[in-house]
Amino acid sequence: NAGVTQTPKFQVLKTGQSMTLQCAQDMNHNSMYWYRQDPGMGLRLIYYSASEGTTDKGEVPNGYNVSRLNKREFSLRLESAAPSQTSVYFCASRPGQPYGYTFGSGTRLTVV
């Protein structure tokens, strides 16, 4: 029972570099989400995909892009990393409203 799998678990980038965070779920969930967690800020929604083929902006989308590759996979791309994007990133999925999320274990990203 893998649930939600995120890769990589840790990453250090230099300012201006690009990278893609990968997320895959094996629960046949329709909806997938990307959050970032910062101290004192809780979890803030970056982008989400309510169903395969759709993506929408969340609270803090600037500097990010997403791709819902298929029903299982939802990737998050940083085109030109900035120190302000240093954070822990969580991917989550759920069958749909009103069910709770299943979260991945997170990617800790540091931009220097």
Next chain:
Amino acid sequence: DQQVKQNSPSLSVQEGRISILNCDYTNSMFDYFLWYKKYPAEGPTFLISISSIKDKNEDGRFTVFLNKSAKHLSLHIVPSQPGDSAVYFCAASGGDMRFGAGTRLTVKP
């Protein structure tokens, strides 16, 4: 614009006593409320939820109370155990899901 607020960053209680974690929200369109628990280096895990049509939901030692008129919900843990020590996030859903900043609960033996 923080639509979900947890005003207590931390809470410390003695083992066996009650833990009460509080959460306030501003958006009256939220119709489903959830609590998540998070251990270090892990993703949050779903704990308990409540629909806006109810005012109480129980699951073992965990009870969530919802006061819609006050836009307030709380999580009660009775009795508290050392293994309950974690960060607890309140969340509200009305489409996407918004989270509070979290409360770090420490249960002392």
